[in-house]
Amino acid sequence: MKKETRQEEIVRIAARLFKEKGYSAVTMRDLASEMGIKAASLYNHINSKQDILDMIIITLAEAFTEGMKQIQSSPEDCIGKLKQIIELHVKLSSQNIYGMASLNNDWMHLKEKRDYYKKLRSNYEDDFRAILEEGIASGEIINQNPEVMMFSILTTLRSLYIWIPKKEDLNLMEFSTALNQILIKGINK
C-alpha cells in the first residue's frame, strides 16, 4: 500500500467534513483545524477549496463510468447486469462513503468541471436505461415505465452512503444480496 500524500489526506478529511455540513458550510479553517494545521498551510498542497471538491467528485464519477463500461461488455443478461450495477454501487459507496455525499449533494458547486460531471452522469443514466429497455424487450423484466424503474433503483443506490455507516453489523455481501432481492423481486410474498 502506497503511503498517502498530504494532498490525499486533505481531500479525504475534506470529504468527511463535506458530508457532515455540505461543501459551502465547511470553511478552510474548519478543514485546517481538523488537520491540526493553520488554514494558510493548506495552500501548500492544494490550489483552492474548489480543487478539493473537483478531485472528490470527478474521481468518483469516473469510477462509476468505468464500472458501467465493464458491466456493459459482460455477457450477462439484464438481471445479471442489474446485479452487477448494485454490486458496483455497494462497492464504490462503501469504499468512499464521504465522497459519495459530495457526489450526490455538492456537484452543483463544481465550476469548470460541472458540465463534464453532468455529461458523465447523463451517460451513466442512458446506459442504465438501455439495460432496462433491453430487459423489457427480451421479456426478462416487467413492462413498466423504464424511467420510473430506473428512478426507484438508482435513488436507492445513490443513497447507500447514508446507510452503509450505520450497517457495520451487516456484512456488505449480505447487504448487496438483500438489496438485490428487494430491488428486483420486490417485497411482496
Added chain:
Amino acid sequence: MKKETRQEEIVRIAARLFKEKGYSAVTMRDLASEMGIKAASLYNHINSKQDILDMIIITLAEAFTEGMKQIQSSPEDCIGKLKQIIELHVKLSSQNIYGMASLNNDWMHLKEKRDYYKKLRSNYEDDFRAILEEGIASGEIINQNPEVMMFSILTTLRSLYIWIPKKEDLNLMEFSTALNQILIKGINK
C-alpha cells in the same frame, strides 16, 4: 384561496433557491434580488435566515408526522398501508418540491429546532419499520431484513422531489401506481 403573505412569499422563493444551491450557498442578497428588493428589506418580514429554514423544514416534517398518524389508524393491512405511505410522499413532495430538498439536504443546518426535527424523523422511521414488521409477522411480505426494505423504499420516496419536476408529462396518480407496483412487487417478471 387566501392571499399569500409577504413572509410566505419569501419562504417560498427561499426554498426554491435552497434547492438549487443549498442553504449555506444562498445569501440574503441572492434571496432579496430574486424578490426584487434589497436584502435589508427582508428583515421587515423575517427575523433571520435561520428562521426561513426552520419554517420550511418543520412545516414539512410535521406534515409527514400527521400523515403517518392517519395511516396508522387506518384499517388497511400492511400492503395497504405501504400504498398509503407512497401516496403521502408523492402528495407532499409534489406540493412542495423545493421544500423537500431542504428537508433532505439542509436539516443539519437547523439550530434550536434540530433535535425536534430529528425526533420527528426518528419516530417516522420507527412507525414505518413497525408496519413492515407487522407485514412480515402476518406473512404479507417476505421475511427480509426490515431495515434494508425500509431503506430501499424510503430513500426512493425521499428522492421524489428530484424526479417529479422532470415528470410533468407523467400523471401523478399514474406515477404513484407505477411506483407502488415497482416498490412492492419488484421489476422481475
Added chain:
DNA sequence: GTCTATATTTTGATAGAC
C-alpha cells in the same frame, strides 16, 4: 511544510430616513 500577518470580498444583520 508550517507559521504569522494581512489583503480583499462577502456575509448576516441593524439603524434610521422616507
Added chain:
DNA sequence: GTCTATCAAAATATAGAC
C-alpha cells in the same frame, strides 16, 4: 414596506519569515 449606509464577523487566498 423599502431604501441607503453601515457594521462586525467571517470567508478565501497570498506574501514572506522560519
